[in-house]
Amino acid sequence: MSVHSEIGIIGGSGFYHLNLDVTPDDSPDYLDLPTPFSETVIRLSLEKLKGGHVYFLPRHGIQHTFPPHKINYRANLWALKEAGVKKIIAVNAVGGIGANLVPGSLVLPDQLIDYTWGREHSFFDGLNSLHDHVDFTSPYDDKLREVLISAATDLDMPIIKQACFACTQGPRLETAAEIQRLKRDGCDIVGMTGMPEAALARELNIAYASVALVVNPAAGLSHELITIEKIKSVLDAGLTDVRKLLSTSLFKL
């Protein structure tokens, strides 16, 4: 019997394998999907868990080969759509701008501001018959966010239920002045991979939500330099919480 799923998880930095604390029913299948936007196939793993199945795609590649500005967001989203995915939970490592957004905090953004440039950010490039100008007033799907909020409540896991996600170009981190500008703009967290992923999902009519894990205070907000070593130490503990949240919410989406 062929199995599939309508749920896709996109893993971010440090999250290269799904490894949920739900016993797998079977080993994953791998789907290698060609897309019009990539010369190579996009590999999805179909994870067969007790309770259901889910596709997993680590956006940076399993060896973290692709930096944020080099990720082929269009090919990734296209492959998920081809596989039949209708709902995506994306995981993002971010810097905290708001005073309460300390390392280790889990955040469900409800808004975003896109500061990226030069990325292939739309399927509507005039070369295909798709139409343009999707409504993006609310970039994250409220129903998915509600399920995640209620899973966090069931787990007694603190979660920040609203935040504005600033998506910067990277791969360098921001200057202190840039963070002050993002703060004045009303942003609470800053990451490099939120866009165009969210908008491409909307263009393909896939419901999309992000679980953001704060891994450092944003630039200039602490006296310490931001180092990869410090980020990694927060990631390890924080991703355990993210996995718990996913395990509890996945099949209620």
Ligand code: HPA
């Ligand atoms: N800025 C941008 N992206 C990030 C950060 C940050 O401070 N931390 C993790 N991803």
